Amino acid sequence: MSSIKIVLRKKQRSxxxxxxxxxxxxxxxxxxxNTLFNCTENEWDSASGCFNKKRKGYxxxxxxxLKVKDRAIDVYTELAKSKDYFSLDEFEKYFREDRxxxxxxxxxxxxxxxxxxxxxxxxxxxxxxxETMKSFKKFSSSTKLNFLDIxxxxxxxxxxxxxxxxxxxxxxxxxMRTIRAVYNKGLERxxxxxxxxxxxxxxxxxxxxxxxxxxxxxxxxxxIINLDINKNLHLIDARNYFVFSxxxxxxxxxxxxxxxxxxxxxxxxxxxxxxxxxxFVISILPPVQEILDYYKENALxxxxxxxxxxxxxxxxxxxEHRKKKTLAKYNRDLKExxxxxxxxxxxxxxxxxxxxxxxxxxxxxxxxxxxxxxxxKDLTTTQVYLxxxxxxxxxxxxALLL
Numbered sequence: 001m002s003s004i005k006i007v008l009r010k011k012q013r014s015x016x017x018x019x020x021x022x023x024x025x026x027x028x029x030x031x032x033x034n035t036l037f038n039c040t041e042n043e044w045d046s047a048s049g050c051f052n053k054k055r056k057g058y059x060x061x062x063x064x065x066l067k068v069k070d071r072a073i074d075v076y077t078e079l080a081k082s083k084d085y086f087s088l089d090e091f092e093k094y095f096r097e098d099r100x101x102x103x104x105x106x107x108x109x110x111x112x113x114x115x116x117x118x119x120x121x122x123x124x125x126x127x128x129x130x131e132t133m134k135s136f137k138k139f140s141s142s143t144k145l146n147f148l149d150i151x152x153x154x155x156x157x158x159x160x161x162x163x164x165x166x167x168x169x170x171x172x173x174x175x176m177r178t179i180r181a182v183y184n185k186g187l188e189r190x191x192x193x194x195x196x197x198x199x200x201x202x203x204x205x206x207x208x209x210x211x212x213x214x215x216x217x218x219x220x221x222x223x224i225i226n227l228d229i230n231k232n233l234h235l236i237d238a239r240n241y242f243v244f245s246x247x248x249x250x251x252x253x254x255x256x257x258x259x260x261x262x263x264x265x266x267x268x269x270x271x272x273x274x275x276x277x278x279x280f281v282i283s284i285l286p287p288v289q290e291i292l293d294y295y296k297e298n299a300l301x302x303x304x305x306x307x308x309x310x311x312x313x314x315x316x317x318x319x320e321h322r323k324k325k326t327l328a329k330y331n332r333d334l335k336e337x338x339x340x341x342x343x344x345x346x347x348x349x350x351x352x353x354x355x356x357x358x359x360x361x362x363x364x365x366x367x368x369x370x371x372x373x374x375x376x377k378d379l380t381t382t383q384v385y386l387x388x389x390x391x392x393x394x395x396x397x398x399a400l401l402l
C-alpha cells in the first residue's frame with residue numbers, strides 16, 4: 001500500500017510553526033520532503049492537505065503544493081511502470097533529478113530558490129539573492145558553474161574581485177552569507193555530495209568585526225534621545241524610530257514597519273523577526289511606552305503601530321516598495337539628526353542595533369549576554385548562548401540603559 005500526501009509535519013519549529021512536507025509512504029516505510037513553507041496549525045486543512053483561508057496568499061501557495069504533489073505522482077507512476085520494485089531512496093533520486101534537471105549546477109538552482117522566495121512573499125530576500133547571483137555570475141563568467149566548483153580558493157578569488165570593485169567587509173559578508181545559504185540548500189536537497197564544506201575554512205565571521213565602528217556610545221545616543229524635537233518636528237518620526245529600535249534590543253526597521261497593535265499586550269511586545277523567523281518577547285521600557293502612546297494618539301486607521309504602511313492588506317511586493325522608499329527618507333533624516341547632535345559618525349537605521357550592543361558593553365554587561373543579541377540566523381557561540389537566556393536577563397540588561 002502506498003500514498004502521496006502533502007502534510008503538516010508535527011515537528012514544531014522555534015517560531016511556533018510546523019513544516020509543510022510532501023510525505024511518501026510505501027510498504028509501511030515513509031519519507032518526508034520539505035517544501036519551502038511553514039505554517040501554524042490553524043492555517044492548515046489536514047483533510048485536504050492544503051492551506052485554508054486563514055493563510056495569506058493561500059491560493060497561490062496551494063497551487064505550488066499541488067505542483068509538487070503532481071510531480072511526485074508522475075515520478076512514482078513512471079518508476080512503477082519501469083520497475084517491478086523500487087525503494088523510497090530510488091524515488092528520492094528520481095524525484096530530485098526531476099525537480100531540478102540541472103542537478104548540481106549552481107545558477108539554475110539559485111534561480112529556483114529566488115522563485116520560491118518570491119512565491120512565498122519573501123521579496124526582500126529574493127532581491128538580495130538575485131543581486132548576489134548576478135554578481136557571482138559576472139565574476140565566474142560561466143552559467144555552468146557546479147556546486148563542487150565552489151571551493152575555498154574560488155571564494156577567496158571572489159572576495160578579491162569584489163574588493164577590486166570597491167567592496168567593503170559588510171557588503172562582501174552579505175554576499176558570502178547568501179552564497180553559503182544557497183550552497184547549504186543544495187546540500188539539504190541532495191543535489192550533490194561533498195567531502196569538505198568550503199565554508200569550514202573560508203570564515204565569513206572575520207568580515208563582521210568592523211561594523212561596531214558605526215555604533216554610538218551612550219552619550220551620543222542620549223543626545224538623540226534628548227534632542228529638542230519641538231524645534232525639528234519634521235524629524236519626530238526618525239527620532240522616535242531610532243529610540244524605539246534602540247530600546248527594543250535593536251529591532252530592525254523591517255520589523256518595526258509591520259509591527260501591529262495586536263503584538264502589544266500592555267507590558268510586552270511579541271514579534272517574529274522577518275529575517276531569521278526568531279520569536280522575541282520584549283518588556284516595554286518607559287521610553288518605548290512614551291513612543292507607543294504618541295503613535296496611539298496619532299494613529300492612522302490601520303492595524304500598524306507606525307505610520308509607515310498607510311493601509312492594510314498590501315502585497316509583499318507593495319510592502320517591499322514602501323520599505324525601500326520610507327527607509328531612504330528615514331536614513332536622510334538620521335543624517336540631519338546627527339548634525340544637530342554634533343555626532344560625527346555616519347548615522348543610519350542599522351546604527352541603533354549596533355549601538356544597543358555597544359552601550360550595554362559600556363555599562364559592563366557580559367559579552368556572552370550581549371553577543372550579537374540582534375537575532376541573526378548565522379551567529380556563532382554567543383548567539384546560541386543568547387537564545388538559551390530567559391527574557392528577564394535581557395530585559396534587565398536593557399533596563400540599564402534608562
